[in-house]
Amino acid sequence: MAKENKLIKEFYELKVSQLMDKRVWDLPLIVENEDISHVLSILGARNHIWVVKDKEKKELVGVITEHENARYKIYSAWYCTISRRSNGK
Numbered sequence: 147m148a149k150e151n152k153l154i155k156e157f158y159e160l161k162v163s164q165l166m167d168k169r170v171w172d173l174p175l176i177v178e179n180e181d182i183s184h185v186l187s188i189l190g191a192r193n194h195i196w197v198v199k200d201k202e203k204k205e206l207v208g209v210i211t212e213h214e215n216a217r218y219k220i221y222s223a224w225y226c227t228i229s230r231r232s233n234g235k
Contacts, residue, residue, distance in 0.1 A: 174196060176198070178198070194209055196209055
């Protein structure tokens with residue numbers, strides 16, 4: 147028990163930089179004006195995407211998750227259904 151408490155204490159003393167994975171080449175990273183088809187293709191293999199202003203500075207603008215993807219698909223299906231009904235189709 148004392149060993150577990152020591153490990154937990156040591157963990158909480160770590161800096162974020164000590165935990166970070168420095169392999170930037172492997173991050174699901176897109177610029178904020180990326181085409182939606184590219185976003186959806188990445189979300190097919192990942193559960194999130196980091197959105198940045200530009201790839202050089204990597205200033206974070208937001209994160210797109212599978213949840214937003216599902217919400218987008220539901221909204222798109224709903225919108226298409228409403229559009230068809232209002233056009234008499």
